[in-house]
């Protein structure tokens with residue numbers, strides 16, 4: 734087994750023995766059991782809901798367990814316009830999620846504020862939480878969400894699980910909050 738191989742098999746070892754790296758096994762488990770926190774804030778949330786239906790079937794990727802508790806979820810999918818009023822709530826729920834955790838910005842609004850160049854809309858959720866995957870579109874179709882989630886799986890697969898259990902994520906400045 735080389736550093737670039739996840740699994741190895743040695744026929745000289747008696748029995749059905751497969752050797753691997755701890756990182757590879759942990760990442761394999763993590764990327765196939767992502768439990769999303771559906772942060773549905775506007776129209777994109779309808780497409781997020783559609784992804785859970787039988788036509789698109791997000792459960793094919795082990796992600797159908799949408800949890801509405803931050804204690805039981807590890808991937809926040811921000812679907813919709815993030816207003817300043819909601820931004821504090823989004824950040825608080827993100828803080829309550831246990832590590833390791835990931836964030837997907839679904840759609841133009843969550844990624845950059847979209848068409849709302851307005852005093853009320855946050856110009857991208859990455860101003861308050863670290864985003865792992867951005868999904869374009871207004872709204873993105875469920876297939877685009879599934880593609881984004883597969884990109885997230887690839888990212889999880891590249892992580893140093895043992896060394897980075899507690900990722901040193903920067904604490905974002907929340908000084909944007911209106912006094």
Ligand code: SF4
Nearest residue numbers: 776777840842871872
């Ligand atoms: S990106 Fe488009 S569909 Fe999604 S929340 Fe914004 S306006 Fe609605």
